[in-house]
Amino acid sequence: MTSPASAAGPRETDRPIVVVGGGYAGVHADREIRRRRAHSVVVDTTGDHDFVTRLAAVAGGTAPVDDASVPLADLGAEVVVGTVTDVADDAVTLADGSTVEAAAVIVTTGASPARPPIDGIDSAAVLRTAQDALALRVDLADRDQVVVIGAGATGVQLAAALSAARSDVAVTIVEAGERLLPAMSPRISSNAARILRSRGVELVLSTSVDSIDDEGVDAGRSRLSGRPVWAGGDRPRGTFGLPGDDDGAIRVGSDLAVAERSAVFAAGDVVRHVDAAGTPLPPSAQVATQAGAVAGANAARLVSGRPTRPADLAHQGWVLDLGGRRGVADLVGIPLADPIADLIPPFLHTAIDTKHLLEVGGIEQVLRRAVGW
Numbered sequence: 001m002t003s004p005a006s007a008a009g010p011r012e013t014d015r016p017i018v019v020v021g022g023g024y025a026g027v028h029a030d031r032e033i034r035r036r037r038a039h040s041v042v043v044d045t046t047g048d049h050d051f052v053t054r055l056a057a058v059a060g061g062t063a064p065v066d067d068a069s070v071p072l073a074d075l076g077a078e079v080v081v082g083t084v085t086d087v088a089d090d091a092v093t094l095a096d097g098s099t100v101e102a103a104a105v106i107v108t109t110g111a112s113p114a115r116p117p118i119d120g121i122d123s124a125a126v127l128r129t130a131q132d133a134l135a136l137r138v139d140l141a142d143r144d145q146v147v148v149i150g151a152g153a154t155g156v157q158l159a160a161a162l163s164a165a166r167s168d169v170a171v172t173i174v175e176a177g178e179r180l181l182p183a184m185s186p187r188i189s190s191n192a193a194r195i196l197r198s199r200g201v202e203l204v205l206s207t208s209v210d211s212i213d214d215e216g217v218d219a220g221r222s223r224l225s226g227r228p229v230w231a232g233g234d235r236p237r238g239t240f241g242l243p244g245d246d247d248g249a250i251r252v253g254s255d256l257a258v259a260e261r262s263a264v265f266a267a268g269d270v271v272r273h274v275d276a277a278g279t280p281l282p283p284s285a286q287v288a289t290q291a292g293a294v295a296g297a298n299a300a301r302l303v304s305g306r307p308t309r310p311a312d313l314a315h316q317g318w319v320l321d322l323g324g325r326r327g328v329a330d331l332v333g334i335p336l337a338d339p340i341a342d343l344i345p346p347f348l349h350t351a352i353d354t355k356h357l358l359e360v361g362g363i364e365q366v367l368r369r370a371v372g373w
Contacts, residue, residue, distance in 0.1 A: 014103075015039075015090070015101045015102055015103040016039040016040055016041040016078070016100075016101075016102060016103065017033050017038055017039065017040045017041075017102065017103055017104045017105070017106065017296075017299045017300065017303060018040075018041050018042075018043060018091075018092050018100055018102040018104070018105045018106070019033070019040060019041070019042045019043070019105075019106045019108060019296075020043050020044075020084050020087065020092060020105065020106065020107045020108060020109055020238070021042075021043075021044060021107065021108035021109040021110060021238065021268070021270075022042050022044035022046075022047070022048065022049045022050075022072045022077070022079075022108075023049070023050065023052070023108055023109075023110045023268060023269075023288065024052065024268060024285045024288040024289050024292065024356070025108035025110070025267040025268030025269075025288040025289065025291055025292030025295070026042060026044070026049075026106075026108035026268070026292060027042075027049050027072070027075055027077070027292070027360045028288075028289045028290075028292035028293045028296065028359070028360060029106045029108060029267060029292040029293065029295050029296035029299070030042050030075075030077050030296065030360075031075075031076075031293070031296070031359065031360050032292070032293045032296030032297045032300070033296045033297075033299060033300050034076065036296075036297065036300040038299075038300040038303060038304070039078075039103075040077070040078065040296075041078045041079070041080055041100060041102075042072055042077045042078065042079050042080070043079075043080045043081075043082055043084055043092060043094070043100060044072060044079065044080075044081065044082075045081070045082070045083050046069075046081070046129075046130075046131070047071060047072055047073070047079050047081040048069040048070065048071055048072060048130060049069060049070050049071075049072050049075060049360075050068065050069045050129055050130040051067055051068060051069060051070070051130070051353065052128075052285060053285050053349070053352075053353060054067045054068070054353065055068060055127060055128075055129075055130065055132070055133040055154075056127065056133075056154055056157035056158040056160075056161050057157070057161045057321065057323060058130075058133040058134070058137060059127055059132070059133040059134075059136040059137050059140070059158060059161070060137075060140075060157075060158050060159075060160070060161025060162040060164070060165055060323065061137065061140075061141075061161060061162065061165035061166060062161045062164050062165045062323040062324070063161075065134060065137065066369075067369075068130035068133050068134055069130035070357075070361070070365065074361065074365060075360050075361045075365065076360075076361070076362070080094075080100055082094040082095065082096065082098070083095040084109075084238065084240070085240075086240055086241075087105055087107060087240040087242065087264060088105075088264075089102075089104075089105070089261055089262050089263040089264055090102055090103075090263065092105060102263075103263070103303045104263040104264070104265065104299040104302055104303055105263065105264045105265070105299075106264075106265045106266065106267065106292075106295045106296065106299055107238065107239075107240065107242065107250060107258070107264065107265070107266040107267075107270060108266070108267050108268045108270065108288075108292060108295070109236075109237055109238025109239075109268075109270050110236075110237060110238070110268055110269045110270060110288075111128070111234035111235055111236055111237055111269035111270065111283065112128060112234060112235060112237040113126040113127075113128050113230055113232075113233075113234055113235075114232060114233040114234055114235045116232070118209055118210070118211065118212060119210070119211040119212070120211050120212040120213050121212055121230065123212050123213050123214050123228060124149060124212050124228040124229060124230035125139060125227065125228070125229045125230065126229070126230050126231075127154055127158060127229060127231060128234065136229065139227065140162065140169075140227060143169060143226070143227045144168060144169055144170060145169065145170045145172075145216075145225050145226030145227065146159075146162060146169060146170070146171050146172070146226045146227050146229060147172045147173075147174060147216060147217045147224045147225070147226040147227065147228045147229070148171065148172065148173045148174070148229050148231055149174055149209055149212070149217060149228060149229065149230050149231060149232050150173075150175060150230065150231035150232035150233065151173050151175035151177065151179075151180040151181065151182070151203075151205070151231075152181065152182070152183065152231060152232075152233065153181065153183075153318070153320055154231040155173060155175075155229075155231030155232075156173070156180055156181055156192055156196070156320065156322070157320055157321070157322065157323075158229060158231060159171050159173050159196060159201050160192075160195065160196060160199075160201075160322035160323050160324075160326075161322075161323045163196065163199035163200060163201050163323075163324075164199065164322070164323030164324035164326075165323065167199075167200075170200070170202070170226065171199075171200070171201045171202070171226075172201070172202040172203075172204060172224050172226060173196070173201060173202070173203050173204065174204040174207055174209060174217060174219050174224060175203075175204070175205050175206075175207070176206070176207065176208045176209075177205065177206070178205055178206050179193070179205060180192050180193050180196075180203070180205075181318075181320075181328075183282055183318075184318055184328075184330050185330055185335055187335045187337045188318070188328050188329075188330050188335050188337055190337070191328050191335075191337035191338070191342070192320070192322065192328050195322055195326050195328070195342065196322075199324070204219060204220075204222070204224065207219045207220045207222075208220070209232075212228050212230075213228075214227075214228075215227075216228065234269065234283065235247070235248060236248045236249045236250065236269060236270045236271070237270065238270060239270060242258050242261070242264065242266070243258065243259040243260050243261075245272060247272065249270060249271050249272040250266040250270050250271050252265070252266050252267075252271055254310035254311060255294075255298050255308040255309060255310050255311065256271070256291060256294055256295045256298060256311055257298065257308065263299075263302060265295040265298060265299055266295070267288065267291035267292045267294065267295040268288040268291055268292060269283045269288060271291065273287055273291055273311075273313050274313070275312075275313055275314055275315070276312055276313075276314075281313055281314075281315045282315055284315065284318075285356075286315065286316065286352075287313060287315055289356065289359075290311075290313050290314070291311060291313055294309075294311040294312075294313070297309070316331070316332055317329065317330045317331040317332050317333070317334075318330045319331070319345050319348045319349050319352060320345060320349070321345060321346045321349040321350075322345075322346075325343060325346055326342040326343070326345075326346070327342060327344070327345025327346045327348075327349060328342070328345055329341075329344065329345040329348055331348075354366055354369075357369065
């Protein structure tokens, strides 16, 4: 089916393509627009690009604070720092009442921590942004007990980083499901559990959290003492009243154009992306980078009066660095899940992050981080 965007003619090319959000989807959209010699502007609340895949390591103490983020301007982006409150086909409105005119808009605002109706949930720290990671690093520095709520990638990586960096801290993971990393294979889950248990991490599985306070968590019939950190899932943020699905994600066509709009696209965690067969894809950095590039290319095509093209997105596996030179990975269905293979994922993780930085920042940015990464 042809989307409004793909059917549109040329638009005013003296206006930039405005990218809302400087996350993984946003920086790859911006890169693709500039690569096609179109004008782009990135509007972001902080002006920084957060390295989300490294935030757990920063918060837990196995990575330096400089790994949390990089200024978007250092990646070559033209940046407007501000909070977007409204999105139209030809402009975005900021919280201060100003507007940024646009030839097209790409929404890549990502996700924020989900907040289910659990008593005291606001007492728990969260880990989603670079600011969260830096604040949590300071918060946890003098704690001797930490309870991580949720055993997805963020929760497992945080618990792993903490246990690798500090043998003096008692770390507990509480998870409602039966195993760690439910989005991955059981073999990967078992391997991650083996690594964490070897460092003394307590795993409380098949247990729902009843309430949370500043000093711990009530789960089942147990009291789990420690600084609570919520890692129980995310939800799309910054949808600006655009047409959405039941879960709040922005609804897009095959070319990532937003339904019922003529010049607005969306990509990344603010969308529930699917592959060519219509199978839902996980909200991961690798999917966001692919989607951002497609949205950027299609916005540039739209502005120049050419037809947009459908996205061909795919999830190729998982790679998690668990600190202490150990990790887990599942590459296109091939698990790295034994004590010897544990050594490989950290190198793969660094290679993937370096590739991302090379694509959006060039060799100069890679060399700046060569020692740490």
